[in-house]
Amino acid sequence: MEIGSFLIVFFMVRYIRTSLQTAERFPEWDRMLLMVQYVATGLLVSDIFLDSDFTKWVWHLLLIGMVGAAYLLKDFRPVRNVWLAVGPFILISLFGDLVELIVPDFYESIKTMVEIAEMFSFIWMVATWFITRKQQKALEKERLKRQQEEEQNRIIASQNVMLEQIVAERTAELTRQKEELEQTLTELKATQDQLIQREKMASLGELTAGIAHEIQNPLNFVNNFSEVSVELIEELKEERQKTDRDAGLEEEILADLAQNLQKINHHGKRADSIVKGMLQHSRASTHEREPIDINNLADEYLRLAYHGLRANDKSFNATLLTDFDSNLGKVSVVPQDMGRVLLNLFTNAFYATEEKRKTGLANYQPTVQVITRRIDGETIELRVRDNGCGIPASVLNKIYQPFFTTKPTGQGTGLGLSLSYDIITKGHGGELVVETEEGKFTEFTIRLPT
Template identity: 65%
Template sequence: MASLGELTAGIAHEIQNPLNFVNNFSEVNGELISELVEEVEKGNTAEVKAIAKDIKENEEKINHHGKRADAIVKGMLQHSRSSSGVKESTDINALCDEYLRLSYHGLRAKDKSFNATIKTDFDNSIGNINIIPQDIGRVVLNLLTNAFYAVEEKKKSPHPLKGGNEPYEPTVTITTRKLGSPLGDGGKVEIKVTDNGGGIPQKVLDKIFQPFFTTKPTGQGTGLGLSLSYDIITKGHGGELKVETKKGEGTEFIISLPVNG
């Protein structure tokens, strides 16, 4: 699973954006208030009203971005709590998008040179599904972190070409879609995490969901991430976790979850 440090860095980045806005607009308002005092002393009513209007607009922006930071913190607290094992109605698209940003910014905070193209394609017809959000969030975060690791490793290889002579562009994609069911049971939701890294060798593929198996260097992986992810999906949610890979071209992890849990 992603380290606490990486996750914390991702959260910090997400909060920093709205806080920057709050700080900037607060500074501007401080300057405007000084101007307002000057114009009041001059008796320039029209200018006083104009400055007051600007201050009010900035206060609204401060309020908006403050609420945004508050929402991020509340969301993270919800997902960081120890799993209660209780399923709840969850917006799977929002959850996937949230952990995509956390994973990417967490890795960027750890290594400033890291960069990758991130793509999303969310099926808006899904709505909410019945899952344990903390657990599914951990699975998605783990798959994304592995995907970013794979594209970074390929980028570091001697000749990372996309095909022909095109330069390699590290890309990680996450998609969701709803799959219908003839049984009338609500069907399934499919989450795919795809990378264009180096792919997984067959000898590794056969062991990939086994506990403590890892291909990462010592100290970089526990080998528990995919094993725990597999158990969360299959045992905890009655779903499926599959992997498809092509050497030199990339890997795709496919999560399938019942809509009605």
């Protein structure tokens, strides 16, 4: 009995201290539990050396006190169920000792049964402890698992906060970069508009000499016919002052005056159309389409470009060939934009032929040809072909890129073909294609829907 009680007290105290972690959580209870172990050890020694019946009642009081403490003190409630395993052993041993004390004879008759009951209660206690210990380990494992999950959740929450902060900082950075890019884009657009306007002014400068040459012819006619008309009027006045007036001569003079005025009107309109064309070319495009005669537009800009180049270089000369389809009809286009396209193509063609001429090639005659055709009921085609130096194959895929030019620095902005391509494809829904062979020819083809 004493050894069993000692083992029960010893292992129960150890179990309580370990399970409840009394050394950290309940230092005062931990000292009392250690004292209980010392008392139990002392009682065991007393039983061995003194062999007194008094100690067994102390064991009963000690076990009952520990069970009572487990049920009455809230700090020990987590280990309360473990004492259920000890209960049967305490009750049976207490019952046997009381019967032995009060009715010794009866105890002798049931002693074997009491000992068997104590043995089974001890086995029950040990089995219950093992099961409880196993459950405790499972619960501890589950607790540790929950603790790990909580720790992981805490770490994840901390990481989420950090990520949200990083995302917020990155978003602010991207917003700042976006604003900077938008500002840069706005500045680039403004710069592009300025460069486009400069390109227009540059092409207008190229036209100026040609326009001066073209406008001089009708002005000469106007001046000449005006002078002749003044002389005819003076002659008519003299004839009317005569007493024998010649009616036939007067009619003839009046007819000449009428004819002169018609020619003055014709050449005045010609000069007016040239000036209007110059103004249209210089001002910003309205993007409003008008039905115009492509043949007349191409012929006019071809001569303006040619005479403009000759005004800058008297040695320049080229053969101009035109093959216009008389059944072309009028096409709805933006006149200013289409004029810029034609001027760019003609200027580039003349430049290519002049560069080839400067190589000193024998029997070379610079030639620029303009052809218009109606391909079908919905498309017209305008070709500008020159027998100049051609375009190298290595740069052919770059010719429509903004600011790309094969001309020497200061002789080209690199926007002419880029603007022409955008005007034809985006502005008019057409095509601008090129066919070339280096050293032989270049031919640009414009296809427009009618």
